[in-house]
Amino acid sequence: MADDTDTEGETEFEEGRYLYCAVTVDDGTDLDTDGVDDEPVRLLAVDDIGVVLHDCESLYDTADMDELRKWVLQHQNVVDAAGEAFGTPIPFQFDTVLTGDDDRVREWVAEERGTLGDYLDRLAGHWEYRVELRREEEALREDLVASDDRLAELDEEIEAAGSGTAFMLEKQYDQRLRELRRERRTDRAAALRDRLDEFVLDVNELGERTTLDDEDGDDDGMETQARFTVLATEDDEEGMGEMLDEVAAETGVEVRFTGPWPPYSFVPAIGGEDGTETGG
Amino acid sequence: MSNSGGPTRQSDSLADVVEMLLDKGVVINADIVVSIGDTELLGVQLRAAIASFETAAEYGLEFPDGTDMRRVEQASGRSELEDDDTVTVEGGEDDAALDDEEQSDTERQSAPELGTRPNDGARAESAGGGGDEADGDEGGDEDASDEDADGESASNTEQAAESDAAAEEADDDD
Numbered sequence: 001m002a003d004d005t006d007t008e009g010e011t012e013f014e015e016g017r018y019l020y021c022a023v024t025v026d027d028g029t030d031l032d033t034d035g036v037d038d039e040p041v042r043l044l045a046v047d048d049i050g051v052v053l054h055d056c057e058s059l060y061d062t063a064d065m066d067e068l069r070k071w072v073l074q075h076q077n078v079v080d081a082a083g084e085a086f087g088t089p090i091p092f093q094f095d096t097v098l099t100g101d102d103d104r105v106r107e108w109v110a111e112e113r114g115t116l117g118d119y120l121d122r123l124a125g126h127w128e129y130r131v132e133l134r135r136e137e138e139a140l141r142e143d144l145v146a147s148d149d150r151l152a153e154l155d156e157e158i159e160a161a162g163s164g165t166a167f168m169l170e171k172q173y174d175q176r177l178r179e180l181r182r183e184r185r186t187d188r189a190a191a192l193r194d195r196l197d198e199f200v201l202d203v204n205e206l207g208e209r210t211t212l213d214d215e216d217g218d219d220d221g222m223e224t225q226a227r228f229t230v231l232a233t234e235d236d237e238e239g240m241g242e243m244l245d246e247v248a249a250e251t252g253v254e255v256r257f258t259g260p261w262p263p264y265s266f267v268p269a270i271g272g273e274d275g276t277e278t279g280g
Numbered sequence: 281m282s283n284s285g286g287p288t289r290q291s292d293s294l295a296d297v298v299e300m301l302l303d304k305g306v307v308i309n310a311d312i313v314v315s316i317g318d319t320e321l322l323g324v325q326l327r328a329a330i331a332s333f334e335t336a337a338e339y340g341l342e343f344p345d346g347t348d349m350r351r352v353e354q355a356s357g358r359s360e361l362e363d364d365d366t367v368t369v370e371g372g373e374d375d376a377a378l379d380d381e382e383q384s385d386t387e388r389q390s391a392p393e394l395g396t397r398p399n400d401g402a403r404a405e406s407a408g409g410g411g412d413e414a415d416g417d418e419g420g421d422e423d424a425s426d427e428d429a430d431g432e433s434a435s436n437t438e439q440a441a442e443s444d445a446a447a448e449e450a451d452d453d454d
Contacts, residue, residue, distance in 0.1 A: 019308070026296045034436060040377070058312060059315070059316050060316070063427035065326055068322065068326050069294075069326060071302050072297060072298055072302070072326070073294075073297065075301055076297050090306055091300075091301075091305050091306065092300050092305050092308065093301065093302070093304070093305030093306060093307050093315065094301040094305065094306075094308075095316045096305075096307070096308055096313060096314055096315050097309075097313065097314050097315065097333050098308075098312050098313050099312050099313070099314055102313055104312055108310060108312065108313075111310075128300070129287050130296055195286075206299075207365075237286055237287055238286065240287075241286045241287065241361075257287045257288065258287055258288060258293050258296055259287040260287065260298060261296065262300075264301065264304035264305045265300065265304045267304075267305065267306045268306065269306065269307040269308070269309055270306055270307070270308050270309065270310075270312075271308055271309035271310045
């Protein structure tokens with residue numbers, strides 16, 4: 001998307017198709033639902049590959065975040081419905097519009113048939129699940145303080161020091177605590193990843209950036225230690241859930257486990273430089 | 281904690297949805313395909329703006345009855361502070377709302393770690409690039425408003441540690 005910055009000006013066009021996802025088409029199955037901005041959604045089938053879309057004349061761009069949120073949820077609903085009707089879809093990024101009519105869509109599908117078919121086959125029966133490991137801030141701190149000699153030393157030195165020196169030592173103390181937190185996060189993330197690997201087809205670690213409450217110590221006093229998105233079958237759900245229950249059994253540990261989602265994080269960029277993963 | 285074996289879509293799933301649709305999803309590279317461009321920035325803005333989830337239920341994400349909306353709102357409020365470069369683009373009313381929240385002090389104390397994460401730097405950059413107004417804020421509001429000054433130290437931990445002992449002291453209360 002970055003290499004097409006000039007498209008930002010082209011938000012209006014005569015005819016376009018807003019694309020939600022590509023699916024493997026069964027005979028006779030259709031989709032009847034409303035999409036972004038309440039537009040009627042339909043399936044355009046090109047042999048065995050179907051594209052879920054609606055007709056549009058402009059991109060969906062707004063500074064109104066309420067409206068954007070509504071669109072995003074409407075988009076997701078369509079992809080959910082498509083997944084229910086046709087099995088695992090290839091979900092496109094929000095606000096992807098192909099300019100032109102149905103024939104242009106057909107041409108595009110024909111051009112990308114190989115890529116689309118490969119991914120539909122590979123992803124069939126698989127869904128994205130998201131796992132977030134969180135730890136009670138206070139419990140974590142106590143744990144780290146109790147287990148680190150350097151912190152204990154600093155603590156003693158602070159006790160014995162004058163106020164100026166103590167101030168500097170306290171800075172060192174906090175610095176050390178931050179390092180330990182980072183290390184702990186890395187350790188926990190690696191351990192959880194190993195365990196997830198046993199169950200799933202693919203695991204990606206997610207950065208901190210994109211959770212809603214992406215920093216530790218917000219009002220619920222929890223710190224995120226690791227975030228993963230995994231590609232797994234519905235049959236894997238139970239095993240994953242049980243494993244995560246074990247992880248969550250530790251005092252002060254909480255696991256968020258969401259899904260099944262369409263495999264947003266496990267799909268390629270299509271066209272252009274092949275094989276480029278989207279996102280992270 | 282209470283997974284009972286299976287995954288769910290719950291109160292905070294909207295954050296997942298926003299992340300997946302705006303940061304992930306297939307990008308189609310073709311001349312005939314247009315997109316709004318920086319959806320990632322849009323995601324940051326949207327996350328920042330999400331303050332209430334009531335409408336989500338209408339559009340299909342089911343939030344359990346017992347969902348603590350206040351907690352969710354606070355979470356989103358906090359993410360505004362962290363993203364304050366971006367948020368200023370949206371206008372001032374949300375900042376004003378935060379001024380009234382006593383809790384925001386305690387929330388912010390843990391924020392400095394944010395700056396030590398590689399991703400955060402990336403976000404700050406891309407957010408700054410998207411909103412010129414934000415640059416003006418950095419100098420101007422720091423003196424004028426405690427809220428913003430703290431916000432700055434949160435996103436620029438390294439500098440704050442060196443040059444701003446007062447901000448660092450606030451961190452120590454953590």
